[in-house]
Amino acid sequence: MWAILSVLVENKPGVLFKVTHLFRSRNFNIDSISVGITDNPNYSRMTITTYGDEKQVEQIVKQLDKMIDTVEVKHLDEHKTVFRELCIFKLKLSNANDSMEINKLANAYGGKVHDVKKDSIMVELTATPDQIKAFEELAKPFGIIDVARTGVAALQRSGA
Amino acid sequence: MDTMTGAKALMTAMEKEGVKQVFGLPGGANLPMYDEFARCDIRHILVRHEQSASHMADGFGRVSRKPGVCFATSGPGATNILTGLATAQADSAPMIAVTGQVPVAMIGKDAFQESDIIGMANPVVKYAFQPRLPGDVPEAVKKGFYIAETGRPGPVLIDVPKDVQQNEAPMDFPEEFKIQGYHPWNDPDIVACEKAIDMLLNSEKPIILAGGGTIISSAFAELQSIAETLMLPVVTTFKGKGAFPENHPLSLGPIGMHGHAEANKMMAEADCVLAIGTRFSDRSVGTFEAFEKRLKIIHLDVDPAEIGKNQTTSVAVVGDVRASLRVMVKLLLQRALKKTEDSLWLKHVKETKEYWKENLKLHPGEMGAAKILRKLRELLPKESVVTTEVGQHQMWASLFYDVIQPGTFFSSTGLGTMGWGFPASIGAKVARPDVPVVDIAGDGSFSMTENSLATAVLEDIPVIVFVLNNSTLGMVAQWQRTFYDRRMIGVDQGGCPDYVKLAESYGAQGIRAQSMDELDKAIKSALSSDVATVIDIPIDPEEDVLPFVAPGTSLSDMILPS
Numbered sequence: 001m002w003a004i005l006s007v008l009v010e011n012k013p014g015v016l017f018k019v020t021h022l023f024r025s026r027n028f029n030i031d032s033i034s035v036g037i038t039d040n041p042n043y044s045r046m047t048i049t050t051y052g053d054e055k056q057v058e059q060i061v062k063q064l065d066k067m068i069d070t071v072e073v074k075h076l077d078e079h080k081t082v083f084r085e086l087c088i089f090k091l092k093l094s095n096a097n098d099s100m101e102i103n104k105l106a107n108a109y110g111g112k113v114h115d116v117k118k119d120s121i122m123v124e125l126t127a128t129p130d131q132i133k134a135f136e137e138l139a140k141p142f143g144i145i146d147v148a149r150t151g152v153a154a155l156q157r158s159g160a
Numbered sequence: 161m162d163t164m165t166g167a168k169a170l171m172t173a174m175e176k177e178g179v180k181q182v183f184g185l186p187g188g189a190n191l192p193m194y195d196e197f198a199r200c201d202i203r204h205i206l207v208r209h210e211q212s213a214s215h216m217a218d219g220f221g222r223v224s225r226k227p228g229v230c231f232a233t234s235g236p237g238a239t240n241i242l243t244g245l246a247t248a249q250a251d252s253a254p255m256i257a258v259t260g261q262v263p264v265a266m267i268g269k270d271a272f273q274e275s276d277i278i279g280m281a282n283p284v285v286k287y288a289f290q291p292r293l294p295g296d297v298p299e300a301v302k303k304g305f306y307i308a309e310t311g312r313p314g315p316v317l318i319d320v321p322k323d324v325q326q327n328e329a330p331m332d333f334p335e336e337f338k339i340q341g342y343h344p345w346n347d348p349d350i351v352a353c354e355k356a357i358d359m360l361l362n363s364e365k366p367i368i369l370a371g372g373g374t375i376i377s378s379a380f381a382e383l384q385s386i387a388e389t390l391m392l393p394v395v396t397t398f399k400g401k402g403a404f405p406e407n408h409p410l411s412l413g414p415i416g417m418h419g420h421a422e423a424n425k426m427m428a429e430a431d432c433v434l435a436i437g438t439r440f441s442d443r444s445v446g447t448f449e450a451f452e453k454r455l456k457i458i459h460l461d462v463d464p465a466e467i468g469k470n471q472t473t474s475v476a477v478v479g480d481v482r483a484s485l486r487v488m489v490k491l492l493l494q495r496a497l498k499k500t501e502d503s504l505w506l507k508h509v510k511e512t513k514e515y516w517k518e519n520l521k522l523h524p525g526e527m528g529a530a531k532i533l534r535k536l537r538e539l540l541p542k543e544s545v546v547t548t549e550v551g552q553h554q555m556w557a558s559l560f561y562d563v564i565q566p567g568t569f570f571s572s573t574g575l576g577t578m579g580w581g582f583p584a585s586i587g588a589k590v591a592r593p594d595v596p597v598v599d600i601a602g603d604g605s606f607s608m609t610e611n612s613l614a615t616a617v618l619e620d621i622p623v624i625v626f627v628l629n630n631s632t633l634g635m636v637a638q639w640q641r642t643f644y645d646r647r648m649i650g651v652d653q654g655g656c657p658d659y660v661k662l663a664e665s666y667g668a669q670g671i672r673a674q675s676m677d678e679l680d681k682a683i684k685s686a687l688s689s690d691v692a693t694v695i696d697i698p699i700d701p702e703e704d705v706l707p708f709v710a711p712g713t714s715l716s717d718m719i720l721p722s
Contacts, residue, residue, distance in 0.1 A: 010341065018282055025283045055468065062465035068287050068307065071341045 002031070003057045004083055004154050007046040007064055008072040011037055015069045019046060022067065028052065028060050032085070032129075032151030043071060047083075047154050049129075080160030086150040087132045089123045090115075092143030102142060109135050120145060161332055166294035167192035167325040170258070170318075171200045173301035173333060179229050181205055181590060182258075183216040187233025189260030189273060192325035194231075205590070205619050208611040210237050212583035214244020215609065218253045218315075219584030222570045223545060224591035225378070227254040227308040227316070234260045235273030238319070239280065243577060245315045246284035250574030251399065252376060254313035256304055257285075263323040264292055277319050286314030292321070294329040303337060311344025312463045313376060345462070346479040348487045355475045356434065356458045357491055360390060363432030363456065365505045368392050369415070371444075372399030372573070373437015373461060373481050380404070380566035382485035383436065389492050391499040392434070393509045395423040397444040399573040400437070402563025412513060413562075416444045417709045418555035421718060422516040424709065426509050428716035432456040437481045440470040441574065442711075450714030460484050521721035523703050526676055529553070529628060532697060533560035535676060536598070536626060539683045544568065544596040545588045549581035549605030552634035555705040557600045579608030585623045586616055596687055598624040603653055604633040613666035616692035624686040625663075625694045630701040631655050638704050642719070663694035672696045 009015045016035055023030050031049040038045050050060060057075060065073045076083070093099055102121055106113050111125040125135055129152060136144070164172070170193055174182075181203040186194040197204045207213040210232040217228030232241050238259040248255045262271040278288050287307045289300035297320065304316040360366045368387055374380070374396075383403060387394050387410050394404045395412045398419075404411050413420035415427045427433075435457055438444065445451035448470055456474040459467055460481045467476040477484045492498075502510070522530045533556055540546075542564040548554040548571040563569040570588065572580035585599035599606075606627055616623055630637075633651040640648050663670030669689050673679035679697060686693035707718040 014278065017279070021282055059465070059469060062467075062469075066463065066465045068339060068342045 001051070001053065001057065003050050003052065004076040004078055004081060004152060005048045005050065005061065005064070006074045006076055006154060006156070007048060007070055008038070009044050009046060010069045010071065011042055011044040012069070015044070016046070018067060018069060019048075019064070022063055023060075026059070026063055028056065032149070034151035034153050036153070047152050049152050074156070076154055076156055077160070081154050081156050083128060083152050083154035084126050085129055085132060085152045087125045087127070088148045089125070089136070089139055090145040090147075091121050091123065091139055092145055093117070093119055093121055094143065098142055102139070105135070105138055111135070161330040163328050163330050165192065165326055165328050166291070166297045166320065167196050169294060169297040169331045170301060170320065170325070171196040171202060172331075173298045174229065175200060175202065176333060177301065177305045178226065182229045182231050183207055183213040183220075183587065184231025185210050185213060185233070185237065186231070187237050187260065187273070189234035189262060189322045190231060190237070190258070190320075190325070191260075192322065193258065193260070193320070205615060207583070208614050209609065210240035211243050211579070212609050212612045212615070214241040214255070214257060215247065215577075215580050215583035216587035216590070216612075216615075217255050217257070218244060218248045218580070219547060219570065219587030220591045221248070221254040221313070221587070222251075222584070223588040225254070225309070225376070227256045227305055228587055229256045229258065231258050232260070233273065234262055234277075235275045237273075238275050238277035242280060242284065245281055245317065247572050247575045247577040247580055248315040249284045249286065251572065252312050252314055252372065254308040255315040256308055257315060257317045259317065259319045260325070261290065261319045261321040264321045265323070267321065277317065281317050284315070285317045288317040288319065290319040290321070291324055294324050294327045295331065297324065298331055298333045299337060302334060303339060307339070307342065346464075348479050348483045349477050350487055352475055352477040353484060353487045353491060356477055357488060359432055359456060359458055359475055360392070360434060361497075365429060365431045366390070366392055367426060367430040367433050368394045369397065369427070369433050369435045369438060370394060370400040370403040371397045371436055371438025374400055374403035375567050377437065377462070377480055377482040378567065379436070379482035379485050382482055382489055384408075385489045386434075386485060386492070389489070389498055391502065391506055393426055393506065395419075395427050397438050397441070398558055398571065401558055402566055402569040405564055405566060406562035407564055409510070412509070414558050415715060417446075417711070418558060418705050418707065419709070419715070420516070420559060421520055421707045421720065422513045424707065424715040424718055425512055428714065430455065432458070434458045434460070436460045436485070437462070439466050445471075446709050446714045447712060523700065525700055527674070527697065527699050529556040529699065529703060530560040531676065532628065532679065532699070533557060533600070535679055536600070536683060537561050539680070539687070540596060540598065544598060545570070545585075545592055546598050546600060547571065547581040547585040547588060548600045549602055550576045550578045551602045551605055552630070552638065552705050553600055553602040553605075553628040555635070556628070559705070561600065578605040582606060582609050582623075582625055583612045585625075586612060586621050589621050589623045596624065598626050601625050601627045602634055603627055603629040603631055603659070606659070607653070610662065613663060613668050613692060613694070617667040622690055622692050625692070627659055627694060627696050628699050629659065629696050630699050630703070632701045634701065635705070637701065641704070642708070659694050659696040663692075667691070669693040670696065672698070674698060
C-alpha cells in the first residue's frame with residue numbers, strides 16, 4: 001500500500017540524514033520526501049510517502065518513532081488528509097496548436113503556464129500525485145523535456 | 161558558573177556521572193582531554209588498539225549496567241571503534257565512546273586524521289553528539305549517559321572537535337534536561353499482563369523463552385517466580401543464557417542454531433511462549449515462519465519496535481520487562497495460582513530433558529569440548545563472570561558450561577564479533593575485581609585482540625583466557641566440512657603462535673593443558689594467580705559443535721552427532 005507519513009523532527013543538522021539512512025538500512029523504500037521548517041523554528045516536518053504492506057508500514061512508523069530526534073510520527077489516512085505536491089513540467093512545442101492545447105490542459109488541472117518559448121513551455125501544477133500522473137499521461141504526446149517534483153506535503157484535516 | 165575548557169568540562173561532567181575509569185588510546189585530536197587525566201581522579205587504562213578499548217567499555221557496561229567509557233582520537237582512532245560500537249548496539253550494551261575530532265573550522269576539509277565518524281557511526285549507535293561549542297559539552301555528556309543507560313541500552317558517541325576541547329567557556333552543568341522525542345520507559349501494561357496470564361493458563365504446552373532483555377533488566381527473581389508458580393519450562397536465547405539458573409529442574413538451556421537438543425525439541429512442540437526481552441533473531445528461532453507456526457506468542461519488550469518485527473505477536477506487553485514481570489507475579493499472587501503438580505506437558509519436558517542428558521553423543525577423546533568446559537564449570541566459583549569469543553568454543557560454552565548464577569555470562573551474540581571476549585573480560589574484571597573473570601576463547605578469536613595482554617598485565621587486571629586451541633577457524637571449518645564437501649579454505653592457523661610463549665612475552669602466565677589432570681592444575685593455578693593467565697588447551701580440530709540447526713531450517717531439524 002501507499003502510505004503518507006508525517007514526521008515531526010527536531011530542527012537540527014543531520015536529522016534528514018538519519019531518517020533517510022534508517023530507510024536504507026532497514027530495507028524500506030522512500031517514494032518521496034519533503035522537508036520544511038514549521039511555525040515553531042525548533043521543529044521541521046518531514047512528509048514521507050512510502051510503499052509497503054501493513055506490517056512493513058507499521059515497522060517504518062515504529063522505527064521512526066524510536067529515533068530520538070523524532071518528536072511525533074503519524075501514519076496519515078489519505079481520506080482524512082489534505083496532501084499536495086508541486087510539479088513543474090517542461091514540454092515541447094512542435095506544432096502551431098500545441099501552446100493553446102497545453103494551456104487548456106494546464107487550466108483543466110488548475111495549473112499555470114510559465115516561460116513560453118518558441119520550442120518549449122513550462123507548466124506548474126499543484127495537485128495530488130494521482131492527478132500529476134494523469135496530467136503527465138496527457139502531456140506525453142507533446143513530448144516531455146523535463147520534470148521536477150517536490151514530493152508530497154500533507155496535513156491531517158481538523159477533526160479527522 | 162565556572163569558566164573552563166571543553167576538555168575540563170568533559171572530564172568534570174563524566175566525574176559527575178560516576179565514571180571511575182576510561183579505556184583508551186591518545187592521539188593528536190584528543191590530547192587536550194588526555195591532559196585532564198593529570199588533574200582528575202579518573203583512571204586511564206591504556207589499550208594497544210582502540211577496538212579493544214571499545215570492547216572493554218562494553219564488557220564493563222554489561223557487567224556493571226553502567227556505561228563503560230572509551231576514548232579514541234580522530235580519524236583511524238575513531239574508525240577503529242566502529243566494530244565496538246556495532247557490537248554494543250547489536251547487544252544493547254550501554255557505552256560511551258568519546259572521540260577527538262579535527263577543529264571545527266577544519267571539518268570537511270579532508271584534514272589529517274579527519275573522519276566523518278558521526279556519519280559512519282550513525283547506524284551503529286543509539287545516538288551521537290558533536291558539540292560545536294565548549295559550552296555544549298556538559299549537556300552532551302549528561303544526555304549521552306542518560307540515553308546510553310535508559311530504556312533499551314546502547315552505545316552513544318560523543319565526537320569533540322579539538323578546538324572545542326581547548327577553548328574556554330562559562331560552564332553550566334545542568335541536572336535537568338528534556339529530550340522531547342525520547343521516551344525510554346512505558347508504564348507496565350496491566351491489561352496486557354492479565355491477557356498474557358490468561359493465555360498461558362489456557363495453553364496446553366506453555367514455555368518461557370528468556371532473552372537478553374531479562375538479563376539487562378535483572379529480572380531474574382521475577383522470571384524464576386513465574387516459572388515456579390506456573391511450573392513452566394524455561395528455555396533462553398543464547399543472549400539470555402543464564403537468565404535462569406541452568407541447574408534448575410525447569411531449565412532446558414538455550415535454543416537456537418546450537419541450542420540444547422531438549423530446548424529446541426520442546427520449543428518446537430510448545431503451543432504458547434512467554435517471550436521476555438528477545439528480538440527473535442534468526443540464530444535463535446531458525447526460520448521465522450516455521451517458528452511462529454501453531455505458536456501463540458506473548459512478547460514482553462522495552463522496545464516497541466521489536467513487537468511484530470520478526471514474529472507475529474498475540475499479546476504484546478511493552479515496557480521494562482522486569483516491571484512487567486512484577487505485575488504478572490502480583491496478579492498471580494492475587495489469583496492465588498500456584499501449581500504444585502507436573503502437568504502432562506511438564507512430565508514430557510522432563511523426560512525429554514532426561515533422554516538427551518543420557519543420549520547426546522559426545523566426543524570420545526579425553527580432551528573433548530564437553531569434558532573441558534564441564535571441568536571449568538566444576539572449578540569456577542558460581543559467581544565468576546564468563547565472557548566468550550565467537551566460534552565453536554562459544555557454542556560449546558553455550559552447550560556445556562552451565563550458568564548457575566544469573567547474569568554472569570556475556571558474549572557477542574548479535575554482531576558475533578571475534579576478538580570481543582578477551583578485552584570485554586578485562587572490562588568485566590574492572591567492574592567486578594572481586595570475582596574470577598574468564599574469557600572462554602578459541603585460537604582464531606583470541607588472535608584478533610591478543611595484544612590486550614599488555615593491558616591486562618600492565619594495568620594489573622588478572623583475567624583468565626581459556627583457549628580451546630584447534631589451530632583452526634573452527635566454526636568455518638565445520639561449515640566447510642558440512643556444506644562444502646570438506647574443501648578447507650582459509651581456516652588453518654598453522655599452530656602459530658605458541659600461546660604459552662605469547663603470554664609469557666607479555667609478562668602474563670602461560671600454561672598448556674594436554675590432559676584433564678593438567679587442565680585441573682592449570683585452572684587452579686590461574687584462579688590463584690595475581691597476573692593474567694592464558695591456558696592453552698589443544699583440542700581435536702575435527703570436533704564439530706552438535707546439535708546444529710542448519711541456516712534456513714526449523715528448530716526441530718537438528719543435525720545430531722552420529
